[in-house]
Amino acid sequence: MNAAAAMIRTEQLTKRFGDMTALNQVEIAIPERATTVIMGGSGSGKTTLLRLISGLEPPSSGAIYFEGADLARISRRELYRLRMKMGMVFQYSALLNSLTVEENIAFPLQEHTALDARVIRTMVTMKLEQVGLRGFEHLMPSELSGGMAKRVAFARALAMDPKVVFFDEPTSGLDPISAGVITDLIRNLTQLTHMTSIVVTHDVHAGLAIADHVILLWQGEVIAAGTPESVRNSDDARIVQFIEGRPDGPIPFSRSDTSYMDDLLAREVIA
Numbered sequence: 548m549n550a551a552a553a554m555i556r557t558e559q560l561t562k563r564f565g566d567m568t569a570l571n572q573v574e575i576a577i578p579e580r581a582t583t584v585i586m587g588g589s590g591s592g593k594t595t596l597l598r599l600i601s602g603l604e605p606p607s608s609g610a611i612y613f614e615g616a617d618l619a620r621i622s623r624r625e626l627y628r629l630r631m632k633m634g635m636v637f638q639y640s641a642l643l644n645s646l647t648v649e650e651n652i653a654f655p656l657q658e659h660t661a662l663d664a665r666v667i668r669t670m671v672t673m674k675l676e677q678v679g680l681r682g683f684e685h686l687m688p689s690e691l692s693g694g695m696a697k698r699v700a701f702a703r704a705l706a707m708d709p710k711v712v713f714f715d716e717p718t719s720g721l722d723p724i725s726a727g728v729i730t731d732l733i734r735n736l737t738q739l740t741h742m743t744s745i746v747v748t749h750d751v752h753a754g755l756a757i758a759d760h761v762i763l764l765w766q767g768e769v770i771a772a773g774t775p776e777s778v779r780n781s782d783d784a785r786i787v788q789f790i791e792g793r794p795d796g797p798i799p800f801s802r803s804d805t806s807y808m809d810d811l812l813a814r815e816v817i818a
């Protein structure tokens with residue numbers, strides 16, 4: 548890919564948690580106005596990479612360029628301004644349970660804009676229309692199916708008309724039909740609104756189906772980057788094992804420790 552067309556680029560990006568290296572010298576380039584899918588097994592560093600390139604967390608070392616500015620070196624104020632251009636759909640939908648669907652989507656607009664309530668209501672209706680949930684304004688999150696909750700989280704991420712939307716496991720926990728609805732929605736909205744989508748998933752099938760650009764992580768390192776075809780046709784044993792989903796091969800089975808997730812979620816329900 549032409550580096551000049553990259554919306555986000557990293558250089559020697561490294562993230563450590565204590566002795567543990569979650570990302571090691573990662574160099575990626577994410578094209579503008581396209582869907583990039585970051586894949587890899589559990590604990591390979593996908594969520595960590597997403598949190599770093601969206602400016603939620605600082606790197607241990609290395610650089611993250613967002614439209615040319617290094618997120619690790621700019622002021623908090625500048626970072627805040629850039630983050631206005633980003634929408635987030637977290638691994639667990641992270642809707643505010645005490646607010647209706649409408650109030651959840653209106654929340655970022657109320658926080659970050661001076662628009663009056665009537666305009667905000669119109670914008671919420673438009674966003675719900677985009678995700679196919681018009682008419683569901685007054686439901687509570689507890690009344691939504693998993694797929695609907697993901698779509699509300701998607702609508703909330705779109706509220707500020709972001710240039711780039713980050714999705715962490717948008718189809719996890721969904722039945723195949725609901726998962727298909729979500730992946731179609733990501734693909735269609737990315738094309739229609741010319742936004743840039745960055746999707747983290749361990750669902751190889753869904754990932755390869757929606758990607759324009761694929762990044763494959765293994766133990767905190769990039770082992771493949773390119774078009775879905777180039778990844779599919781790779782003869783690297785690790786890549787073949789991941790694509791075919793075989794338990795035997797160079798990639799050992801391990802479960803990552805996700806106990807820190809609750810804490811993270813509690814701190815940043817809406818970033």
Ligand SMILES: Nc1ncnc2c1ncn2[C@@H]1O[C@H](COP(=O)(O)OP(=O)(O)OP(=O)(O)O)[C@@H](O)[C@H]1O
Nearest residue numbers: 564569588589590591592593594595596803804807
């Ligand atoms: N805040 C944290 N504190 C301590 N360790 C962490 C933290 N975040 C991630 N890690 C560790 O870094 C490694 C990569 O984690 P990460 O959540 O990025 O993986 P992942 O690819 O998203 O996995 P999954 O598919 O299970 O979501 C794991 O070993 C994880 O335990």
Ligand SMILES: [Mg+2]
Nearest residue numbers: 593594595638
């Ligand atoms: Mg993850």
